[in-house]
Amino acid sequence: MLNIENIGKNFGGVKAVDDLTFRVDKGEIVGLIGPNGSGKSTTINLICGVFPVDLGSISVDDRNISKLPTHERVASGISRTFQNIRLFKELSVWQNVWVALQKDSYQSLGWMQEWFGNSKIQKERIKEILVFSGLGDRFDDLAGNLSFGEQRRLELARAIASKPKLVLLDEPAAGMNSDEVADLRQRILDLRELGLTVLLVEHVMELVMNVVDRIVVLNFGKKIAEGNPQDIQKNIEVQKAYLGGA
Amino acid sequence: MSLYLVTILTNMTLISFIAISAYLILIVGEVSFGQQAFFGIGAYVTATSTALLGLDLVIALFFAFIVSASFALVLSFLTVRLSGLYFAVASLCFAELLRLSLYKVEYTVETNSGTIGPNGPEGFQNIRWIFENNISPENFLIIALSSLLALILFLIFMESSKLFKNARLVGKDQIVAQSIGIKPFVYRVSFITLAGGVAGFGGGLFALFNTYIEPSMFGIMLGVHGLAYSIIGGLGYPLGPLLGVFIDIGLLESVRFLSEYRMILFGGLVAAILIIFPEGIISPRLVSRIKRNLVKKTNA
Numbered sequence: 001m002l003n004i005e006n007i008g009k010n011f012g013g014v015k016a017v018d019d020l021t022f023r024v025d026k027g028e029i030v031g032l033i034g035p036n037g038s039g040k041s042t043t044i045n046l047i048c049g050v051f052p053v054d055l056g057s058i059s060v061d062d063r064n065i066s067k068l069p070t071h072e073r074v075a076s077g078i079s080r081t082f083q084n085i086r087l088f089k090e091l092s093v094w095q096n097v098w099v100a101l102q103k104d105s106y107q108s109l110g111w112m113q114e115w116f117g118n119s120k121i122q123k124e125r126i127k128e129i130l131v132f133s134g135l136g137d138r139f140d141d142l143a144g145n146l147s148f149g150e151q152r153r154l155e156l157a158r159a160i161a162s163k164p165k166l167v168l169l170d171e172p173a174a175g176m177n178s179d180e181v182a183d184l185r186q187r188i189l190d191l192r193e194l195g196l197t198v199l200l201v202e203h204v205m206e207l208v209m210n211v212v213d214r215i216v217v218l219n220f221g222k223k224i225a226e227g228n229p230q231d232i233q234k235n236i237e238v239q240k241a242y243l244g245g246a
Numbered sequence: 247m248s249l250y251l252v253t254i255l256t257n258m259t260l261i262s263f264i265a266i267s268a269y270l271i272l273i274v275g276e277v278s279f280g281q282q283a284f285f286g287i288g289a290y291v292t293a294t295s296t297a298l299l300g301l302d303l304v305i306a307l308f309f310a311f312i313v314s315a316s317f318a319l320v321l322s323f324l325t326v327r328l329s330g331l332y333f334a335v336a337s338l339c340f341a342e343l344l345r346l347s348l349y350k351v352e353y354t355v356e357t358n359s360g361t362i363g364p365n366g367p368e369g370f371q372n373i374r375w376i377f378e379n380n381i382s383p384e385n386f387l388i389i390a391l392s393s394l395l396a397l398i399l400f401l402i403f404m405e406s407s408k409l410f411k412n413a414r415l416v417g418k419d420q421i422v423a424q425s426i427g428i429k430p431f432v433y434r435v436s437f438i439t440l441a442g443g444v445a446g447f448g449g450g451l452f453a454l455f456n457t458y459i460e461p462s463m464f465g466i467m468l469g470v471h472g473l474a475y476s477i478i479g480g481l482g483y484p485l486g487p488l489l490g491v492f493i494d495i496g497l498l499e500s501v502r503f504l505s506e507y508r509m510i511l512f513g514g515l516v517a518a519i520l521i522i523f524p525e526g527i528i529s530p531r532l533v534s535r536i537k538r539n540l541v542k543k544t545n546a
Contacts, residue, residue: 070424100426
């Protein structure tokens with residue numbers, strides 16, 4: 001599904017990501033963890049094309065996407081959420097999902113409708129996505145008026161609206177209480193039920209350990225461990241990285 | 247209507263074109279300090295087409311639109327990788343470059359009514375279209391106002407199109423826009439080009455109305471006023487720039503009795519407006535609230 005080979009990214013003299021290789025298989029939920037500044041968010045940004053990679057290649061379904069601009073990567077089936085919530089706050093909840101239906105494969109409309117109409121079909125599809133994301137009753141509310149947890153859910157709704165194959169979640173549990181984390185965990189599992197593949201960047205171990213199939217651990221931009229949650233918890237290198245040992 | 251009022255209204259109409267062109271670029275999230283140059287190019291093209299080539303008004307204004315839009319297209323390609331402050335500076339440089347080149351454009355023809363054609367720093371004199379065609383100031387105001395009205399109606403219609411909606415998303419958050427599959431390049435290029443064309447069209451009308459143009463008329467203050475009008479008026483709806491023009495020029499004229507103190511009052515008032523309405527009067531927030539209320543009412 002997602003195949004990352006020897007990618008590297010320097011910011012000035014700092015190696016933010018250094019010779020990183022891992023893969024995510026179809027239908028998997030993979031966690032990407034590491035201490036602050038270890039290059040997790042940079043990796044997500046490299047996969048999305050916010051920055052170009054300096055070295056190595058990123059491919060989705062055996063198609064090299066490392067040279068493509070962001071919007072074309074979206075078209076090839078990648079979508080994401082953001083670490084700091086980035087919604088269009090003055091638009092309503094349904095409009096925030098609507099914006100992601102740029103190329104909606106569910107409908108074949110004439111160009112007039114495509115360009116001017118919010119057709120019924122589209123609204124039904126949006127409703128469906130919002131109900132799935134637990135926001136069915138907030139359809140017409142302003143995105144800026146949602147609670148923090150709901151805004152996170154709306155970001156997730158927007159991310160799945162473009163019908164991606166792979167969803168990148170950038171610290172979705174940041175700032176959540178344990179009830180909200182439990183809810184988020186269920187939502188991530190629901191994504192897999194939909195047939196999606198998930199790459200989860202996260203600090204909240206309570207979530208990571210309970211939802212992922214496999215974990216990749218970064219430290220100083222390098223991969224220091226990879227394996228299932230139980231093995232990672234026992235891994236000496238990982239413990240050192242997190243506890244600050246030599 | 248008194249000639250004074252007609253002239254004021256015509257000036258307001260003409261400056262509205264530059265305000266709208268600034269507005270179009272603000273929508274895609276950039277600030278242009280260069281719209282005055284496209285206004286100037288439109289003015290020169292129209293002057294040349296009517297006075298030198300003897301073309302019709304419609305064709306002359308069409309040329310003004312096309313030529314200034316082409317220059318704007320060049321600007322948009324040159325600034326593909328620039329945004330924010332850097333785009334603003336680049337647009338100003340581009341505008342000054344064009345304006346200063348006009349000082350070197352000399353091509354004059356002697357006629358019965360005097361010298362016509364661009365004549366370097368002395369400008370383009372004797373643009374006699376309104377006299378030749380017996381257009382009264384009132385009629386000219388009607389021509390200008392109806393073109394402006396047509397433009398506004400077009401923009402209001404286009405507000406509900408995907409082109410404009412996506413352009414606003416690009417303006418608000420380019421990274422999110424990209425990550426939901428929007429190609430920002432397309433929207434930037436088309437809006438900068440359209441904005442150039444709109445400014446050029448307004449400049450064309452200005453040349454005909456003023457009967458005389460020179461490069462120094464198209465300096466940065468013209469562009470800054472255009473920007474200020476659209477920022478005061480708000481970016482929520484195409485009527486915003488018009489409201490800005492109305493407040494600004496209307497107010498300036500109505501307090502003429504204060505003579506030299508009126509600019510002080512005016513500056514204070516603009517500051518006050520922006521303190522009370524930080525996003526302009528017709529802000530995107532206000533528009534979205536009104537729309538939502540309308541939808542609720544129709545549903546109820």
